[in-house]
Amino acid sequence: MESALDYWSAKALLEWQVELGATEALCDEPVDRYALEQAAPKPKPGAAPAAPPKPKEVDPVDAARKAAKGAASLSALRDAMENFSHCELKHGARNLVFCDGQAGSRVMIIGEAPGRDEDLQGKPFVGRAGQLLDRMLEAIGLSRSENVYITNVLPWRPPQNRDPLPTEIAMMTPFLERHVALAEPEVLVLMGNISCQAMLGKRGITRLRGQWDQAWGKPTIPMFHPAYLLRQPLQKRLAWADLLELKARLGSLT
Numbered sequence: 001m002e003s004a005l006d007y008w009s010a011k012a013l014l015e016w017q018v019e020l021g022a023t024e025a026l027c028d029e030p031v032d033r034y035a036l037e038q039a040a041p042k043p044k045p046g047a048a049p050a051a052p053p054k055p056k057e058v059d060p061v062d063a064a065r066k067a068a069k070g071a072a073s074l075s076a077l078r079d080a081m082e083n084f085s086h087c088e089l090k091h092g093a094r095n096l097v098f099c100d101g102q103a104g105s106r107v108m109i110i111g112e113a114p115g116r117d118e119d120l121q122g123k124p125f126v127g128r129a130g131q132l133l134d135r136m137l138e139a140i141g142l143s144r145s146e147n148v149y150i151t152n153v154l155p156w157r158p159p160q161n162r163d164p165l166p167t168e169i170a171m172m173t174p175f176l177e178r179h180v181a182l183a184e185p186e187v188l189v190l191m192g193n194i195s196c197q198a199m200l201g202k203r204g205i206t207r208l209r210g211q212w213d214q215a216w217g218k219p220t221i222p223m224f225h226p227a228y229l230l231r232q233p234l235q236k237r238l239a240w241a242d243l244l245e246l247k248a249r250l251g252s253l254t
């Protein structure tokens, strides 16, 4: 571009800028930044301020997997569950219900979720259903004080004993899987539909009961839940058949 300045005027201007401290030329043309500012679009009056960046969303199932994997013992697993804050049920429950009975037993029973009594005492199966469970186990020579270990799919009581939600089951299943691995039972007894859903991915206890299956590398037998047997006492004869099946299996395992 041809300059409107003569040589001497341009030189004088350049020397003046050097005197002011300019050390390098950034562009060929001067930029009027006041004019630029005025041309920039202004926020409309009343427009909402820009939203702050969203915090990164945590996937609760992923968080549960990581927490469960890091637990090297049953007590570490209990602590990891106590510290897990993604399950809403925790906030409405009085206690974490982790286990009862003898860790390392050949038989591990998996129930659904704590009810009122379990929530109060922090132990699984201590209400009416639990008393029936104890009588059922006793009939085949088992007891939680000697040779059975017990836990639930969910460690916190759902409000009004409602059924656990699929999202709650999904986020607590990594803990259950780790629980089974650390307790090292030979066989698993799944009480009712919720445990079948969590561990076998199947529902339909009337069809599933009494049929051996595999979950997480262990032989697994679904049975009617004792709470269901309290409501449907005629079904106890089928539960008795399943208990005998369990007893026979234990006799045949070393």
Ligand code: URA
Pocket (backbone or CB within 6 Å): 111, 112, 113, 114, 115, 118, 123, 124, 125, 126, 127, 129, 130, 152, 191, 227
């Ligand atoms: N029903 C369950 O499934 N678990 C309990 O601990 C109590 C009742």
